[in-house]
Amino acid sequence: MSDTQDTASIAFQYEHLPIWWRCMLVAAATIILxxxxxxxxxxxxxxxxxxxxxxTDVALDSEQxxxxxxxxxxxxxLPAGKGYAGCSPLSGSGTPNGPMPExxxxxxxxxxxxxxxxxxxxxxxEYLCDGGDFxxxxxxxxxxTIVGLEQEDAVGEYTAADGRVFVTPSxxxxxxxxxFAAVRRVVQVVANExxxxxxxxxxxxxxxxxxxxxxxxxxxxxxxxxxxxGQRPPSLFRQxxxxxxxxxxxAAMDAFTSLGAYxxxxxxxxxxxxxxxxxxxxxxxxxAIALTGVQAPQVLFGVKMAQAEVGVRQPGMIYQxxxxxxxxxxxxxxxxxxxxxxxxEIEFTLxxxxxxxxxxxxxxxxxNLSTRFDYVPGSAKSSVDADLVTRENDEGSLIxxxxxxxxxxxxxxxxxxxQVKVR
Amino acid sequence: MxxxxxxxxxxxxxxxxxxxxxxxxxxxASGLEAAGQxxxxxxxxxxxxxxxxxxxxxxxxxxxxxxxxxxxxxxxxQGARIALATEGGFSAPQSSEALIGMQVGSVYRLKVSNIxxxxxxxxxPTVEVIDRLYPPPxxxxxxxIPIELTQEELQLAADGAFVTRVVYVEDPxxxxxxxxxxxxxxxxIEAPLGEDPLVTADRNGRPVAILRIGSRVPxxxxxxxxxxGAPPFVVFDRAAACAHPAANAx
Numbered sequence: 001m002s003d004t005q006d007t008a009s010i011a012f013q014y015e016h017l018p019i020w021w022r023c024m025l026v027a028a029a030t031i032i033l034x035x036x037x038x039x040x041x042x043x044x045x046x047x048x049x050x051x052x053x054x055x056t057d058v059a060l061d062s063e064q065x066x067x068x069x070x071x072x073x074x075x076x077x078l079p080a081g082k083g084y085a086g087c088s089p090l091s092g093s094g095t096p097n098g099p100m101p102e103x104x105x106x107x108x109x110x111x112x113x114x115x116x117x118x119x120x121x122x123x124x125x126e127y128l129c130d131g132g133d134f135x136x137x138x139x140x141x142x143x144x145t146i147v148g149l150e151q152e153d154a155v156g157e158y159t160a161a162d163g164r165v166f167v168t169p170s171x172x173x174x175x176x177x178x179x180f181a182a183v184r185r186v187v188q189v190v191a192n193e194x195x196x197x198x199x200x201x202x203x204x205x206x207x208x209x210x211x212x213x214x215x216x217x218x219x220x221x222x223x224x225x226x227x228x229x230g231q232r233p234p235s236l237f238r239q240x241x242x243x244x245x246x247x248x249x250x251a252a253m254d255a256f257t258s259l260g261a262y263x264x265x266x267x268x269x270x271x272x273x274x275x276x277x278x279x280x281x282x283x284x285x286x287x288a289i290a291l292t293g294v295q296a297p298q299v300l301f302g303v304k305m306a307q308a309e310v311g312v313r314q315p316g317m318i319y320q321x322x323x324x325x326x327x328x329x330x331x332x333x334x335x336x337x338x339x340x341x342x343x344x345e346i347e348f349t350l351x352x353x354x355x356x357x358x359x360x361x362x363x364x365x366x367x368n369l370s371t372r373f374d375y376v377p378g379s380a381k382s383s384v385d386a387d388l389v390t391r392e393n394d395e396g397s398l399i400x401x402x403x404x405x406x407x408x409x410x411x412x413x414x415x416x417x418x419q420v421k422v423r
Numbered sequence: 424m425x426x427x428x429x430x431x432x433x434x435x436x437x438x439x440x441x442x443x444x445x446x447x448x449x450x451x452a453s454g455l456e457a458a459g460q461x462x463x464x465x466x467x468x469x470x471x472x473x474x475x476x477x478x479x480x481x482x483x484x485x486x487x488x489x490x491x492x493x494x495x496x497x498x499x500x501q502g503a504r505i506a507l508a509t510e511g512g513f514s515a516p517q518s519s520e521a522l523i524g525m526q527v528g529s530v531y532r533l534k535v536s537n538i539x540x541x542x543x544x545x546x547x548p549t550v551e552v553i554d555r556l557y558p559p560p561x562x563x564x565x566x567x568i569p570i571e572l573t574q575e576e577l578q579l580a581a582d583g584a585f586v587t588r589v590v591y592v593e594d595p596x597x598x599x600x601x602x603x604x605x606x607x608x609x610x611x612i613e614a615p616l617g618e619d620p621l622v623t624a625d626r627n628g629r630p631v632a633i634l635r636i637g638s639r640v641p642x643x644x645x646x647x648x649x650x651x652g653a654p655p656f657v658v659f660d661r662a663a664a665c666a667h668p669a670a671n672a673x
Contacts, residue, residue, distance in 0.1 A: 021444070028451055122557020125594050125629055126566075151596065176559055178592050179603070180569050181627065182611035182634075185587045185620040186579055339562050342603040371600045396600025423602045 126178040128340075128370050128422065130154060130348065131333045133169035138366075140165050146366050151395050154367040156352055158360040158408070160327035166360075170331040175346060176339035177422050179372065267332065268351045268415060328356035330413075331365070340422045345376060348420065353413035363404040365416060369397040373420040384414035469619050474635060477621070478528030478553045492524030492657045493555045494567035495632065500574045502539050508532035508653045517658075522567060524657030525552045531656060532638075535572060544581050548572060548636040554629060556592070564659055568632050571609045576636055585637035589620045591628040 129152050136148040138155045146157060146167075154170040329352060336347040350367070354360050369375060375398045380388050385405040393399050402416055468477045482488055497520065499505055504516035507523065513534045525531055528551075535546045550570055558566050568590060576586045588611065601610075614620035624630040 017440075025447075123592075123629060125592050126556060126558070128595055176562065176566070178556060178558075178566055179595075179598060180590055180609060180631075181593050182571070182609055183589045183591070183614050183620040183624040183627070184576075184611045185614040186576075187585045187587070188583065338559060339565070341565075341605040343605045370595060371598050372595055374600075374602060421602070423598075423600060 124174075126176060127174040128177045128372055129172055129174040130335075130367070130370055130373065131170040132172035133167075138167050138169070140167060144362070144364070146364070146401075149366055149368045149399065151368055151393065151397070152370050154331070154333060154350070154365075156329055156331045156363060156365045158327070158329050158363040160356075160360055161358045164327070166327060166329065168329045168331050170333040170350065173333050173335045173348070175335055175337060175422075177341070177372070179342060179423075268334070268349060326356050327358050327360050328354070329360060329363070330355050342422055345419050345421050346373075347379075348418055350416040351413060352408075352416070354408040354410050357410055359407050359409050361407040363408050365402045365404070367400045368393055369400065369420060371395045371397050372423040373397055374423050375400065376419040376421055379417075379419035381417045382414065383416075386414070386416070466619065466622055466625070468621055471619070474530040474549050474551050474633075475528065477633065478530070478551050481553050482528040488527040488555055490526070491555055492526060493552050493631075494564050494659060495523050495525050495550065495552065495570055496567040496661075497521045497523060497533065497550070497570045497572065499535055499572040500539050500577070502537055503535055503572070503577075504537045505572075506534040506536070507656060508534070510653050514658075520661060522564065522659040522661040524659060525550065526654055526656075527552050527555055529654035531654060533572075535577060538577050538581075539574060541578065541581055545640065546572075546577050546580050546636060547638040547640070548580070548634060549638065551633045551635075552631065553633060554631040556631070569609050570632060570634050571611075572634075572636070573608070580637040583637075586635070587620055588634040588636070589624040589630050590632040590634065591624040591630045593628045597627060 131152070131154040133148075133153050133155050135150045135153075138146055138148040138153060138157075140146055140157050144157075146155065149155060155167050156170070157165060157167045159165050332351040332353075334349045334351075336349075337344070340346055348367075350365060352363065352365060375390065380400070380402075382388070382402060386402040387405065389401045389403065390398050391401075400418060404414065408414075468480060497505055499519040501519055503519045505519065505521050506513040506516045508514075508531065516534075516536060523531070531550045533548050533550065535548065536544075538544050538546065552568065556563070556566060556568065570590065571588075576588070579586055590609075603610075612623070614623045621630060621633075
């Protein structure tokens, strides 16, 4: 009797799947379902960009032309002796549809409100961005090599007094600079001849047509020529290396006194935040706040968890590590223009500050330029003693790397500037 | 005897269960491998669709498109004249470059005359705006969608060919590191053999406009159809478009 019961219990046990098997099935199903979510793409950043107020719109003074057309008045008269009027003086913003700065409004008084929807966030493919740390988080190897520095990333790394190494990303700067290209298809109309002729005649006709179409196709090789034109000989880069040595001899006053209007702010000059500049820095701060949640700047160095501090009082990103001492580096990035056409030059300003309570050493600022940014040789300037090293990245642009020679005391900082040409 | 039967049954169940486990593992493994492969894409639009169809589908997807006049800069060879179709024919011919506000989803017919080396030849291309740009306030006229009517393509159309040119906004992360100057000829690539130009453009960026060159010259029968449905447009002052491309180019 007992034997029969044991056998029945074994049979009952095998009739049901074991618990570990059920758990594995549930886990596998969960993994499959979770794998449906796509990774955060660059285009998703645009959706997070908040709406901002529109400028004072000038009503479209249209006059009907035959009931079908309307002529618009001059939208933006160019003042004599000035550059184009769309260059905003401050663009430290990841919010591309930000309010038009005062200077731009002044130069563009007759801007036409042709968009009934007002300023709207759009796809990010119309913007060139630089700064921040997206994709793979940047890190530092034992040989001081920065890894994970992808296109458009800009980070600073430094060593604290206790030997810990930190990486700090800058804020993100976006410039409106869409670039267009086209895909062409040429179709020869021979369909009306096909039902008329026999196959042999059709082939002869097609061949004749093809021979006519070949010359323009062969002219496409001008694309190849333009590619070659874009490649810069390495000799230019060497010259840039030499120029870096001369830059170190420049007095600090030069960099400070020649700051552009967009960067002539107290936070850039001295690193101190002024309430009077709060409005002008609003866009930078909005950018930093908006992007914090996207890039999840949680960085782990050693056994300490670094925490991002991004608030409304301080633009830029600050990483703080819990410990007896608090090394902090703030990296702020500004651009001289909010929009640019191909061929125009833009100046970037990087302001770094030691906002911690201990001396930090081996400060290195690295900026991986976007594919469409072409570094202007010799344009880099630094207010502190620094070596500029440039090398090509995988995308055909450059990685700029400033190695600050001296340790940075608490409260001290510096300014780095360089120019790029929009491709 | 009963014990033997129960044991035999349980053994059979164990074998079946083992087989089932292996089968599930094999299916899962093959499924993961298949999931890692690129999935076939079925494109909603094709470059061979009739003019207006793609823009209409874009409007159905919603968004701030209806009623917006997207600035489009049309540039023809030096000396040519551009006119837009209206209900009563064509507007007064403009110079070889025009800045026109066009609505998304509409098809605008142009008339290009005075083509260099083509005396008496008139070409009637169409422009279909299928998406818009989102520039900062006040910069819409400075960053129009460029439509290039090249001498080569006009000549091809005059010889009987049909040219389709899909203009797209380059994805900055895929853009070639080629230096460009403002105002120079728009770069283009030929659609690969057997591939739809719209698909090629979509891979490289975001298609925003389609230019079709090669329409027949209307005769007396098709004249009314040719001129019907001319959508509204806005002619902007090109010289006042906030910045001439060469103003700040260095």
